[in-house]
Amino acid sequence: MVVPYLLIFFIFVVYPVGYGLWLARHPDSYERLFADPIFYRTVINTLVFLVVGINIKMVIALMLSGFFVQKRWWISIISMIFILPWALPSIPTILSVRFMLNPEWGIINTQIFQLTGADGPNWLNDPVLALCLAMVMHIWKSLPFWTLILVAARLSIPGEQYEAASVDGATNWQKFRFITWPSMKTIYLTSTILSMIWTLGDFNSVYLLTGGGPADMTHVLATLGIRYLRLDQVDLAMASIVVAMPFVLPLVFFMMKRLSK
C-alpha cells in the first residue's frame, strides 16, 4: 500500500532531482553563474529576506499569539478574518497590492497626492523599497499560519502556572519570561527554521509583486531559478539551486530529526 506513493516519489522527485543534478554537472555552469552580477544581488536579497523578513515575522507572530489567546468574543471574530490571507490564493491579493502601489494611478499615491499635493514614492521602482515591500507581502500572506501554530503552543501551557505566578505577584513580562518563553522556545525555533526553508521557495511574493525588477535587482533564489529556466539556461537554474544546498540540507536534516523523534 505504500507502492503508489513510492512510485510518485521516484518518478516525480528522485528522477527529476537526479536529472537536474546531472544538468548542473559542468564546473563551467558554476563559473558562469558566479560571473553573473545578478546572482550576487540575488544571494544578498535572499539572505535579507530570510534573516530580516522571517525574524520580524516570527516575532510579530509570537506577540500576536499572546493577543489571540485572550478570551473575548470579538477576538474570535478577528481571528476568523485574520486567517484569510492564508486561505486565499496568492495571485489576486498580490496583484491587488501591486495595483495599489502603481505610481501613477495606484490608490496609495493618488491618496497621497490628494492629501498633500505631493507625488508619492515610485514604490516598486526602487530596488530596496521593492524588496522591503515583497517582504511585507510575504509577511501578510504567511503571518496567520505561524501565529496559529504559536497560538496552539501557547494554549498547551497549563493555566495553573499563570495563576500561581499571579498569586506570587509576577508582572506580565515576568510571566512571559519565566513561563511562556521557556515552554515555547523550542517550537519557536523550529517554526523559524521551517519558515526559512519554505521561504526559500516563496516564488509568488517576489515574482508577482516586482517580477524581480527593477533591472533584476529584487530577485531571490526562487525567482532567479525560474528566470534562468525561462531564458533557456537550465544548467544555470540548477546550479543556482545546487549552490544553495549546503545551507538548505543541514536545516532540512535538523527538521527531520526534530519531527521524527
Next chain:
Amino acid sequence: MKKFTLKNIATEAKLLLIGIPLIIWTLIPVYHLFLFSISTKDSATSGHLWPVHPTLQNFEFVLMQKHFYLNYFWIQMWNSLFIALMVGFFTLLISTFAAFAISRLKVRGGRTVLNLALFTYFIPAAFLAVPMYKTMGQYGLLNNQLSLILAMITIASPYSIWVLKQASDKLPLELDEAARMDGATPMQLFRLVYLPLMVPSLVAVGTYSLLLAWNEYLYAFLLLSKEDSFTVGVALGNFLSADDSPWELLMTTGLIYALPPAAIYYTFKRYMVSGLTAGAVKS
C-alpha cells in the same frame, strides 16, 4: 461578568488597539480587490476609497466573457476545479494507503518511506519546480493538465502522509487486534475500522490538497501553456503581460477566483485548524 474597573477598561482598550489595526492590515488588499471589482476603470484609477457610481458591470463582463481576455473564463474555472478535485482525490487515496500501511500494518521500511516523504515536504517548492519542468518535458506531459495534477500530488502527499500517520498513531491498537481476532483481512480492517475513524483527518487533508492545487500559481504557469487549458490563476498572470489590460476586469476575475477557497476554508475550518497545526510542527 467582569467589573468595569479602570484597569479592565485599560486592558480592553489595549486589546482593541492591537485588534483594529490588525483587521485593517488583513483586509486592505482584499478590500482593494473588491473596490476595483465594483468600480469603473476611471473611478478605480483615480483614487476613490469608495466608487462614485458603484457598478456590477465588471461582474457581467467576466461572467458573460465579454472581453477577449476572458474568452476562456468558464473553461478556466472548470480547469481549476477539475485539477483541484483530481489532486484532492488522488492525494487522499495515496496518502491514506501509505499512512495506513506505515502506522497500522507496520510494513517493513515504513519508517524510511516516512522519512522520504518528510524530506520532500521540506524541499522548497520553487527548487523542485525547475527539474520537475524539465522531466515533465521528457515524459511528454508538458501542456497537458495531467502534468500539473501529478506535480501537485507530489507536493501535497508528503504532508498529507505525515498528518495522517500522526493521526493514525493515536487510534488504539486494540481495535485492530479485535478486528483481526474476528477474522478481518487488512483490507476489511482498512475499510470498516480505519477509514470511519479517520474521517476528521481525511477531511483536513482533502481540503488542504484541494486548496493547495486551486491556489497554485508557479507550477501551473510553468506546466500549462494553452489558454484553454490554463487555470484561472495562470490566466490572471497573463493579464499582466499587456500594457493596456483591463485592470478592473482582472481584479473582478481575481475576486471570483478567491471566493471558492475562502468558502471551502470556512466550511471545513474546524477540521483544518486542528488537523494541520497538529502536523506542521510538533511541540
